[in-house]
Amino acid sequence: MRALLAITARELRERWTLPLALFVSGFAPLILVRYVDITARPLATMAAVASAWGLALLMGGSVIARDLADGRLAFFFARPVPWWSIAGGKLLAALLMSIVGSIAAILPAIVFDWNPAKDAEGLGDLLTGGGIALMLALLLALVCFGHVAGVVYRARSTWAAVDFVLFGACVWGGVWLFYAFKRLGVVLSGPPSSKWVLVPSFVLIAAVPLAAAAMQVAIGRSDLRRGHRALSLAFWTGVLVWIAALGGLLLRERGVTPGQLDHRWITGASPDGRLVGLQGLPGPGRVAAFVYDTASGRWVRQGMGSRPAFAGDGRHAAWMEEAPFWRHDRATEVQLARLTGPNLAVESVELGERIEAEGSVGLALSPQADRLAVVQNAMLSVHELPSGRTLSSTAAADGDWMAAAFLADGELRAFRRVRAALGAPGTGVVPGRIEVVTMRGGVPEGAIRLDAVGHAVLSSAPDGDLVLLQEPLNPRVFSLHDARKGRRLRTFAGENGFKAASARLLAGGGVALIEELAPAKRLRIAREGQPDLLAPLPPTAAFLSAGPSREWLAVGCFEFARGPQAGATLFFSTETAEPGGREPGLLPTHGAQLFVSDAGELVRLDPSTRDRRVLLPAPPARH
Amino acid sequence: MSTEGAAVAEPAVAASPAVAAVVEVRGLTVRYGRRLVFDGLSLAVPRGSVYALLGRNGTGKSSLLRCLLGQQRANGGEVLVFGQDCWRFRQALMERVGYVPEEPDAPPELDARELARLCGRLNVRFDEPAVASRLERFQVPLRTPFGRLSKGQKGAVMLSLALGHDPELLLLDDPTLGLDVVARRAVFGELIGELADRSTTVLVTTHDLAGVEGVADRIGILHASRLVLEGELEALKAEHGASLEEIFAAVAGERAGDASQRDGAGARQ
Numbered sequence: 012m013r014a015l016l017a018i019t020a021r022e023l024r025e026r027w028t029l030p031l032a033l034f035v036s037g038f039a040p041l042i043l044v045r046y047v048d049i050t051a052r053p054l055a056t057m058a059a060v061a062s063a064w065g066l067a068l069l070m071g072g073s074v075i076a077r078d079l080a081d082g083r084l085a086f087f088f089a090r091p092v093p094w095w096s097i098a099g100g101k102l103l104a105a106l107l108m109s110i111v112g113s114i115a116a117i118l119p120a121i122v123f124d125w126n127p128a129k130d131a132e133g134l135g136d137l138l139t140g141g142g143i144a145l146m147l148a149l150l151l152a153l154v155c156f157g158h159v160a161g162v163v164y165r166a167r168s169t170w171a172a173v174d175f176v177l178f179g180a181c182v183w184g185g186v187w188l189f190y191a192f193k194r195l196g197v198v199l200s201g202p203p204s205s206k207w208v209l210v211p212s213f214v215l216i217a218a219v220p221l222a223a224a225a226m227q228v229a230i231g232r233s234d235l236r237r238g239h240r241a242l243s244l245a246f247w248t249g250v251l252v253w254i255a256a257l258g259g260l261l262l263r264e265r266g267v268t269p270g271q272l273d274h275r276w277i278t279g280a281s282p283d284g285r286l287v288g289l290q291g292l293p294g295p296g297r298v299a300a301f302v303y304d305t306a307s308g309r310w311v312r313q314g315m316g317s318r319p320a321f322a323g324d325g326r327h328a329a330w331m332e333e334a335p336f337w338r339h340d341r342a343t344e345v346q347l348a349r350l351t352g353p354n355l356a357v358e359s360v361e362l363g364e365r366i367e368a369e370g371s372v373g374l375a376l377s378p379q380a381d382r383l384a385v386v387q388n389a390m391l392s393v394h395e396l397p398s399g400r401t402l403s404s405t406a407a408a409d410g411d412w413m414a415a416a417f418l419a420d421g422e423l424r425a426f427r428r429v430r431a432a433l434g435a436p437g438t439g440v441v442p443g444r445i446e447v448v449t450m451r452g453g454v455p456e457g458a459i460r461l462d463a464v465g466h467a468v469l470s471s472a473p474d475g476d477l478v479l480l481q482e483p484l485n486p487r488v489f490s491l492h493d494a495r496k497g498r499r500l501r502t503f504a505g506e507n508g509f510k511a512a513s514a515r516l517l518a519g520g521g522v523a524l525i526e527e528l529a530p531a532k533r534l535r536i537a538r539e540g541q542p543d544l545l546a547p548l549p550p551t552a553a554f555l556s557a558g559p560s561r562e563w564l565a566v567g568c569f570e571f572a573r574g575p576q577a578g579a580t581l582f583f584s585t586e587t588a589e590p591g592g593r594e595p596g597l598l599p600t601h602g603a604q605l606f607v608s609d610a611g612e613l614v615r616l617d618p619s620t621r622d623r624r625v626l627l628p629a630p631p632a633r634h
Numbered sequence: 635m636s637t638e639g640a641a642v643a644e645p646a647v648a649a650s651p652a653v654a655a656v657v658e659v660r661g662l663t664v665r666y667g668r669r670l671v672f673d674g675l676s677l678a679v680p681r682g683s684v685y686a687l688l689g690r691n692g693t694g695k696s697s698l699l700r701c702l703l704g705q706q707r708a709n710g711g712e713v714l715v716f717g718q719d720c721w722r723f724r725q726a727l728m729e730r731v732g733y734v735p736e737e738p739d740a741p742p743e744l745d746a747r748e749l750a751r752l753c754g755r756l757n758v759r760f761d762e763p764a765v766a767s768r769l770e771r772f773q774v775p776l777r778t779p780f781g782r783l784s785k786g787q788k789g790a791v792m793l794s795l796a797l798g799h800d801p802e803l804l805l806l807d808d809p810t811l812g813l814d815v816v817a818r819r820a821v822f823g824e825l826i827g828e829l830a831d832r833s834t835t836v837l838v839t840t841h842d843l844a845g846v847e848g849v850a851d852r853i854g855i856l857h858a859s860r861l862v863l864e865g866e867l868e869a870l871k872a873e874h875g876a877s878l879e880e881i882f883a884a885v886a887g888e889r890a891g892d893a894s895q896r897d898g899a900g901a902r903q
Binding site for chain 1: 704706707727729740741752753755756757
């Protein structure tokens with residue numbers, strides 16, 4: 012240890028001017044803010060972080076490799092010092108210099124621009140326990156990778172060609188694995204909840220070049236080329252182990268079945284309820300999605316690019332996935348699943364138009380799955396299937412596309428929100444509005460304005476000519492519209508002190524609502540030309556869903572709330588609003604005639620007898 | 635790797651009276667890629683002797699020293715110092731071995747005093763005051779960074795550092811290369827003066843035949859991957875009735891001529 016510290020001190024001493032130079036450069040942001048409209052502290056933080064990273068790479072690349080190339084490492088090997096003291100002392104010096112250098116770079120901003128209130132978000136975030144640990148792990152990894160690169164560069168041997176080929180292959184393999192995990196929903200786009208989560212990963216990543224450095228110094232000693240060979244063998248062995256481990260994880264992830272999902276939920280369903288989009292959590296921080304055939308129990312894994320859209324024939328589903336990273340000509344691709352006999356076959360469809368992966372993407376599939384509408388905020392495009400040929404692309408102009416749905420006759424109905432704008436001088440503001448655009452064969456035929464405020468949202472998926480909007484007012488208001496004529500059919504704002512809490516379009520027309528007047532709740536079923544039907548609900552009643560058949564409406568009661576019927580599903584006749592029994596420990600899933608039991612089973616109720624049939628058993632964790 | 639680590643825990647290699655030769659090389663083979671440097675080289679350096687290893691450029695003198703320092707692993711054969719394998723027991727052996735490289739390799743930013751202090755931290759047996767007095771004797775400026783010293787001064791510093799822990803074996807890799815006559819005399823004078831009373835074993839590789847003639851008591855001449863001549867210097871001179879320079883020219887030069895004639899004949903055929 013004495014020798015290790017002596018070598019560390021010597022290395023630090025040799026480079027003592029570096030922190031000084033970084034300290035002086037740390038004044039640059041303070042000077043820059045006088046001329047540019049930016050804040051000094053974030054700039055200084057960024058500069059310090061960049062300095063630390065750059066310094067770690069440079070120090071790692073020179074601290075041993077330069078001595079080797081200059082023939083000066085033999086000085087230490089000619090002393091009674093173990094090899095690990097030589098390598099450890101030098102790499103420790105590189106790590107310390109990176110840390111000291113980054114502190115020196117940010118010191119002027121801390122001393123001369125101290126503002127604790129602002130610092131809570133920038134530097135303060137970095138200086139948490141997790142932030143410091145992550146930075147240290149990252150710097151260690153950079154120092155070690157810098158060392159590997161430095162040795163390869165300075166050795167200038169033919170082995171370097173092997174290194175470059177393997178490096179290229181590993182970069183390709185790493186990117187391929189990353190995107191494979193991303194498509195499966197394992198790599199999420201958001202940052203992790205805690206920086207501590209990433210620390211072990213960086214330490215494990217650093218372990219490979221660190222082990223390679225150890226092998227190089229232990230076996231190569233003061234011989235650069237011999238050390239390079241030892242380093243290469245150790246490094247690429249470690250990398251291969253890493254890739255093999257990640258490949259194993261990928262295989263395990265690909266092997267996830269719907270039966271292993273915990274916290275299942277439904278993302279969509281075909282009109283007959285046979286095909287459903289099923290999502291759930293196969294493990295912590297991981298999400299998996301499937302298109303699931305409830306009749307046969309077969310399923311296909313679905314990427315995370317969009318929710319699935321289902322055709323009216325109940326035999327097709329389509330969803331968007333991020334295109335493989337090597338396909339520069341397209342960002343996304345459509346997967347089309349088809350029920351052929353009992354099997355679910357999936358084919359990839361290359362669309363004629365580039366669809367960006369960013370932003371939310373909604374899909375609508377025609378009844379015979381021969382056309383696909385892709386809804387993005389700025390563009391609505393219609394494509395022919397399975398060729399992918401683009402039939403039309405319609406910009407939202409001065410608004411956003413909200414949703415689209417195919418009618419039974421193949422007509423496409425799209426909803427566009429037109430933003431409020433300033434009118435001609437003296438006319439004031441032209442309010443925003445929602446328009447229904449009808450398309451036939453992919454060609455817009457006309458737009459009809461709905462009688463609703465411009466910032467309303469679709470309350471449930473459009474069904475036929477009816478559309479139910481939720482207008483974000485206080486109290487909450489739901490409104491039913493005729494999408495073909497643009498006429499407002501009815502407004503549901505609550506009556507007799509009750510407020511509308513939730514609403515759902517019923518199959519075959521009509522609207523079901525949950526109304527509340529704390530603590531009472533009631534069900535309202537409204538049909539055109541008929542008096543409303545009312546039925547009392549327990550205070551725990553929370554959401555409406557399809558029942559096992561169109562004659563029944565399911566009302567889910569919060570399972571975590573205390574009170575009568577908590578965690579149960581109540582059934583009401585859609586014709587009479589009469590209660591039709593209850594299922595204890597069974598909650599409806601949103602958007603499909605499926606239920607989740609207390610044990611986590613996915614259950615289908617028989618449409619007539621309501622007998623339970625378990626489609627998916629409880630996930631393993633709950634057994 | 636692990637063997638060297640294991641050596642850390644062991645006591646320093648004990649000097650054994652049973653070990654007649656301090657350095658023993660048996661059937662050493664060293665190759666760099668396809669180039670064969672040694673092909674079954676064997677030699678022994680008796681305790682207390684000054685052994686001069688001679689050879690033309692590229693005959694592998696430095697490679698042999700690197701093997702003896704435990705910095706290069708042999709492709710075949712055995713390399714023993716004090717009866718211990720140099721590769722496996724490098725750390726322990728370096729407590730008893732001093733080394734002066736052909737190219738001075740000390741950190742260039744440190745001055746002589748700082749170098750002595752650094753070596754003191756790397757070697758618990760290091761005698762800093764003795765090194766300082768030796769440096770004064772060599773008239774080396776103590777506060778000048780090593781990188782700015784003259785070639786002769788650098789050699790003097792390296793020799794002082796090598797002797798700082800009172801080594802039982804001193805390895806010198808052409809220590810007078812590039813030095814003027816005065817500096818050469820100082821180096822070999824220091825060797826004679828310092829080592830004569832201590833019975834330190836010295837293995838020196840050099841081209842300075844005149845300088846080494848007054849110091850060495852045994853010589854070995856390397857040529858074409860082998861040790862082609864070895865023995866007591868005075869006995870060899872008496873046997874051949876020639877000076878060391880004449881013997882060296884006859885052995886290394888003649889054989890080189892033979893080789894070039896062979897090559898020429900091969901080309902003609």
